[in-house]
Amino acid sequence: MTATLPELTLPAAAQDLLFREARTANAFTDEPVTADEIRAVYDLVKYGPTAMNSQPLRITLVASDEARQRLVPHMNDGNRAKTGAAPLVAILSSDVDFHENLPEVFPHAPGIRDMLHGNVDGRASMATLNAGLQIGYFIVGLRAAGLYAGPMTGFDAAGIDAEFFGGTAQKTLVVVNIGHPAEDAYMDRLPRLDESRVITVA
Template sequence: MTATLNDTLVLPQDAQDLLFREARTANTFSAEPVTDDQIRAIYDLVKWAPTAMNGQPLRVTLVRSDEARERLLPLLSENNRAKTAAAPLVAILAADVDFHEHLSTLFPHLPGAKDYYADETHRTDNARFNAALQVGYFVLGVRAAGLAAGPMAGFDAAAVDREFFPDGRRRSLVVVNIGNPGVNAAFPRGPRLEYDQVVETV
């Protein structure tokens, strides 16, 4: 990106680099712990993500105990297990398919808001889509805390749901390893598509 393009953005270049250009998916982590205060600060950013009708369906399960980690590891793809076992913190990000129950509290002036999602298929699709938007914000929030995120889709989602969300209310979307990067944490940087390959004007 040229200096001229950098200057068109309000965010300072060091913040741009922290969140985007220099941020990498981590595959190894140092032993330094991730604190509850750090996660609270991350969520304080993540909560501002846009969601339809402000539904906010994302739910975060922090896997901290050894017992919970042992329950999770066999449900991951084999190549994701070692790095997840070594990560200081693991988060299961899920969509709450009954998120609409909170709408009457969030929108007391709109008593019909909850009824808009009465259809289960519509509600589930909406929950997954909007929680996915929040997942992107979660990764950026981790980066804003100076930490590295290792998001993974390589796991048995149905098995994770049975193990961690047996009431059927949450549907897992991604598992994220969180921490300070370790030695050789990132794979070589892959290429990115250029502007003209992605953007068109009609």
């Protein structure tokens, strides 16, 4: 347990749970993870900020054996076995048509939906960046729920898009295995850059 830094108001135990002791899991126990647990996680992390409150992240829970069989062949070789065995898998995608919700979620700018309507490339870039922010919130939310995440980008994104999102504006960004860690679920923790190499005061 690390002592709480005076600059942080979050208790030390919560700091450890969410960051210092949290690990990326590559193997899980058989304990199930329910859709209701993920809904509770989303209900917490939905408050994280996004540009124009755009909220482009979409979460597809791959819960059935049939859906898992459709997903696994699109994973890279090193990710197939663990994706096939995880208690629950989530496909995290961005919705390039997020602008359709802006009149509801960003109502004080009534013209913004129409302004973005014809700018597909701009929307795609904005969706990727802001869904990426939400993915970070989602992983921390899983940790807050006592769950472990194994996020992966080793897959055929176009194949997953065609398999799960054909005819929609959703684009796969990350696939996350979710569960409770098995023994030897982790690799050794890799080094992190010290703040002196990351933070510059201008």
